[in-house]
Amino acid sequence: MPELEWQKSSYSSGDPSSDCLEVAHGPAGHLRFRESEDPGTVLLTTPARWAALLRLVGEGATH
Numbered sequence: 001m002p003e004l005e006w007q008k009s010s011y012s013s014g015d016p017s018s019d020c021l022e023v024a025h026g027p028a029g030h031l032r033f034r035e036s037e038d039p040g041t042v043l044l045t046t047p048a049r050w051a052a053l054l055r056l057v058g059e060g061a062t063h
Contacts, residue, residue: 004024004025004026004032005024005025006022006023006024006034006039007022007023007024008020008021008022008036009021009022009023018036019035019036019037020035020036021033021035021036022034022035022039026044029046029047030044030045030046031044031045031046031047031050032044033045
């Protein structure tokens with residue numbers, strides 16, 4: 001598998017020692033998320049599922 005290019009959240013303080021959410025685009029368009037404090041644990045999702053989650057959060061969904 002090719003090396004992933006991880007990007008920090010724009011909400012990160014910019015301090016290289018601070019922990020934050022990182023995202024990388026992977027093969028087949030999948031998105032990968034990890035916490036910089038624990039880079040070995042990676043969550044995998046599709047752009048459609050990520051968009052659906054953001055939409056629900058934005059609507060204040062509780063289910």
